[in-house]
Amino acid sequence: MTLPQEFKLSIRTADQTRRSELAVSPQQTGAEIIQSAVDHWVLPADADYTLVNVTQGRALTPHATLDQSGVRAGDELEVQPVLVAGARRCGASA
Amino acid sequence: MDHERYLRQQDVEGLGVERLQSMHVSVVGAGAVGNEIVKNLVLMGVGQIDVHDFDRVEIHNLTRSVFLREADVGASKAGALVARAAEVDPHVRLCAVEGDAWRTLRLAELARRDVLLCAVDNFEARMRMSQLCMLAGVDMVNAGIDSRHASVEVFRFSRPGPCACVECHLPDSAYRKVAERYSCGWLRRAMLAEDRIATTALTASVAGALAVQAALRIGGGEVPTSQRVLVDTRNGTGTAVALRPNPECPGCAALWPRPRRVPANGDWQAALAAHAGGAEAVILSDALIFDYACGECGTVAHAARHIGRRADEFDDRIMRCESCGQLAVRVDIRAEVGVDELRERFGGSPLPLKYLLAKVGEPDAVCIDLEDTP
Numbered sequence: 001m002t003l004p005q006e007f008k009l010s011i012r013t014a015d016q017t018r019r020s021e022l023a024v025s026p027q028q029t030g031a032e033i034i035q036s037a038v039d040h041w042v043l044p045a046d047a048d049y050t051l052v053n054v055t056q057g058r059a060l061t062p063h064a065t066l067d068q069s070g071v072r073a074g075d076e077l078e079v080q081p082v083l084v085a086g087a088r089r090c091g092a093s094a
Numbered sequence: 095m096d097h098e099r100y101l102r103q104q105d106v107e108g109l110g111v112e113r114l115q116s117m118h119v120s121v122v123g124a125g126a127v128g129n130e131i132v133k134n135l136v137l138m139g140v141g142q143i144d145v146h147d148f149d150r151v152e153i154h155n156l157t158r159s160v161f162l163r164e165a166d167v168g169a170s171k172a173g174a175l176v177a178r179a180a181e182v183d184p185h186v187r188l189c190a191v192e193g194d195a196w197r198t199l200r201l202a203e204l205a206r207r208d209v210l211l212c213a214v215d216n217f218e219a220r221m222r223m224s225q226l227c228m229l230a231g232v233d234m235v236n237a238g239i240d241s242r243h244a245s246v247e248v249f250r251f252s253r254p255g256p257c258a259c260v261e262c263h264l265p266d267s268a269y270r271k272v273a274e275r276y277s278c279g280w281l282r283r284a285m286l287a288e289d290r291i292a293t294t295a296l297t298a299s300v301a302g303a304l305a306v307q308a309a310l311r312i313g314g315g316e317v318p319t320s321q322r323v324l325v326d327t328r329n330g331t332g333t334a335v336a337l338r339p340n341p342e343c344p345g346c347a348a349l350w351p352r353p354r355r356v357p358a359n360g361d362w363q364a365a366l367a368a369h370a371g372g373a374e375a376v377i378l379s380d381a382l383i384f385d386y387a388c389g390e391c392g393t394v395a396h397a398a399r400h401i402g403r404r405a406d407e408f409d410d411r412i413m414r415c416e417s418c419g420q421l422a423v424r425v426d427i428r429a430e431v432g433v434d435e436l437r438e439r440f441g442g443s444p445l446p447l448k449y450l451l452a453k454v455g456e457p458d459a460v461c462i463d464l465e466d467t468p
Contacts, residue, residue, distance in 0.1 A: 014243060014324060014326060014333075015242065015243075015326050015328070015329065015331075016326070016329065016331055031265065031266065034265070048264075048265050048267045048268050048271070049265060049267075050263050050264075050265060052322075052324075052333060052335045053335070054333050054335070057333075057334065057335050057336060058335050058336040058337075058338060059263045059322060059335050059336070059337050059338070060263075061262060061263055061338075061340040061342075061343075062263065062264070062265050062266065063342065064340075078333060080243075080245075080324050080333075081240060081243055081245075082238075082245075082264065082265060082268060083238025083239055083240055083243060083244075083245045084214065084215050084216055084217060084220065084238045084291075085123055085125055085126070085127040085128070085212075085213040085214055085215050085237055085238050085239060085301070
């Protein structure tokens with residue numbers, strides 16, 4: 001199924017304190033959606049984020065377009081932090 | 095064996111005493127999450143647990159690490175954790191392995207583990223553990239925390255067919271963080287500011303429970319594909335999503351089908367000839383220093399101390415010439431090299447590497463395991 005030139009989806013943060021309806025192009029990538037969310041909600045810019053489609057239960061790869069990732073109109077996406085096990089952002093290896 | 099000890103869990107589907115006692119797992123990282131993981135594994139009665147960490151106990155670890163005490167400050171994290179965890183269940187065989195897991199964990203040894211649980215504090219170490227597990231064909235469970243969330247990812251490298259790796263869904267910012275640790279060409283920065291992430295024992299505890307639950311369930315077939323669970327420990331919400339392989343992943347796209355792993359048996363040239371005779375180039379497990387010369391002095395006497403060594407043994411201070419004191423040293427570091435040149439430069443010596451990856455056809459590849467020796 002081909003997506004229209006612009007379609008709407010929902011987007012939220014992992015703590016679910018922020019939610020928005022968003023009009024997007026199917027050619028936008030997951031990384032671009034994340035950057036929009038970081039800018040719009042003023043999320044910490046030094047953190048790392050990934051995008052998941054909670055409606056379909058799968059993660060989006062950063063550089064794939066929404067079309068390539070199979071995102072459909074009305075889907076809900078979640079911006080999640082990418083976590084390591086704690087102590088340092090740039091520390092020693094284990 | 096005292097089965098009464100495990101009375102309350104032995105009837106839980108998939109967690110039979112014999113099955114857990116037969117398991118041998120590796121835990122990489124003995125920090126807050128690693129402590130929680132080991133705690134759960136020991137309480138469950140998992141037969142053998144190896145704990146890898148290079149780090150020493152610091153006082154601030156004590157607010158999040160169940161097995162560490164003030165008396166342990168300055169001691170090996172892995173050693174202190176294992177010593178205290180062993181008190182919980184004498185039937186569990188625990189082994190502390192002090193050092194960088196990339197160096198201490200051999201592929202052939204890892205291939206015999208049921209699962210590797212990764213609880214390290216940086217992206218680079220995760221990527222490396224993912225690479226090892228992928229080449230060894232061993233499932234990996236990856237746990238992470240911040241002050242609010244706990245996440246656990248499962249990578250089903252033991253299954254046939256393509257499988258997402260740690261890098262398949264990493265954002266570019268993760269690679270920038272890895273790059274920050276290096277100056278040009280794989281030399282670590284001598285001066286690197288550390289930025290600590292706020293965490294608590296609460297998120298570590300949740301991550302440790304989810305990680306061990308996943309690790310013990312993998313063998314029972316309950317986790318058919320790679321997946322990630324993220325839990326918000328404050329509001330109790332969470333998601334579970336499938337992680338599909340990324341066909342453009344820098345970590346694994348070029349490694350499908352998985353390289354066939356063969357032992358070098360102490361002679362990498364013979365192994366290359368026998369298993370990768372047609373290969374023109376190889377990818378090295380670690381970047382190697384091929385040349386070292388000062389732009390002012392030319393070839394310098396101390397070059398011999400660097401050439402043929404791994405780049406990660408040094409930091410960017412080696413770019414200052416010991417003879418003239420100028421920041422003028424050109425260091426030729428490579429992670430991929432032609433087979434002929436490798437033979438010419440290092441033919442008579444063992445390579446200080448873990449493995450060589452060679453394309454022997456399209457798309458077949460072979461992994462020559464340099465640490466697998468008789």
